Amino acid sequence: MKYTDELTNKIDNKIEIPSGSDEEIEIRANTIWAIELATKILKEKFPQANAAKVDGIFWFKGQVKSPDDKPYHRTKTIWY
DSSP states (O other), rough: OOOOOHHHHHHHTTTTTOSSHHHHHHHHHHHHHHHHHHHHHHHOOTTTHHHHHHHHHHHHHTTTTTTTTTOOBOOSSSSO
């Protein structure tokens, strides 16, 4: 996923992206699509793979941070 410069600036500066905004919906939709693509690839080797499992694995892996990691977007919502 590649963000526009404007959205990258908001995320890098930890500016809240409003829930339901075009930017937030685009981020969420692309994340869902990325999980679907990853699941399709993983199913070839791991037939038991499904989107919920893959999403969970990616989420937990994403919680391990290093000092060089860029921030993720900030949105107040119940949907994540």
